Ligand SMILES: Nc1ncnc2c1ncn2[C@@H]1O[C@H](COP(=O)(O)OP(=O)(O)O)[C@@H](O)[C@H]1O
């Protein structure tokens with residue numbers, strides 16, 4: 605069975621041995637889905653770490669089958685889909701044991717990355733984000749942003765000389781900012797957890813819907829960082845980020861300073877996730893300096909106790 609190269613690499617990078625086995629099982633998992641739900645699965649979409657493909661049901665209706673590596677990430681996504689009911693792509697059915705989601709197929713389904721006008725795309729994203737607003741559930745397996753700080757703390761401990769292109773000093777500073785931000789968080793909301801251009805799809809009649817909620821609990825300012833890191837131009841990144849932050853802060857009535865601080869510390873974490881021997885995500889890496897400069901130009905680094913300590 606042919607599998608997209610980048611997909612195979614990413615699954616192996618993030619899921620190691622478990623990922624390798626799962627890739628081998630994919631043909632039988634696809635067969636399982638086709639039998640259980642009486643669907644015909646078609647060529648997959650452009651994949652990252654899950655196998656996602658359009659499918660035709662017996663009654664001729666279209667759906668999407670998403671096969672994930674079972675585990676805590678999958679269960680959090682399933683719970684987030686249920687909690688965001690009606691505000692997001694609809695969940696038709698699922699199978700916990702095998703990590704399978706059967707979803708409504710969004711049509712035309714093009715991603716927000718296809719909207720080339722920066723302002724228009726950002727405005728659409730802000731509107732989709734408004735729809736998502738929901739209080740945090742009480743008994744839940746969905747993690748809080750505190751777990752992200754813990755992930756960074758672990759990376760800092762295990763990489764005393766820095767990781768990939770990130771210096772030890774930057775790692776330390778990002779951890780301080782993370783701690784400061786978590787200590788000063790005022791709102792605990794249910795967040796999407798992976799909100800960016802490729803997870804916002806055209807849903808017909810000019811409407812847009814979010815898909816692929818990883819689920820996270822915390823403040824909205826944090827949830828916007830993945831969007832800020834995606835779909836950037838080759839030149840003029842500083843200006844684009846400045847404008848995106850402005851639009852989100854105004855449209856969603858958010859704290860611009862906190863968006864920039866989360867931007868800085870999350871981007872250090874997100875870049876370190878991509879380090880694979882000599883390779884790393886260069887776009888994410890350059891964004892660390894962009895967030896730092898933007899913050900400094902607007903507020904002055906010396907004015908923030910976590911940046912400055
Ligand atoms: N319900 C859907 N309707 C139409 N296209 C979809 C749907 N779900 C996923 N896709 C397509 O598949 C791609 C990958 O799906 P996604 O759920 O984002 O997987 P991943 O978790 O691996 O990012 C999306 O970017 C989109 O192009």
Ligand SMILES: [Mg+2]
Nearest residue numbers: 652802803816
């Ligand atoms: Mg996705």
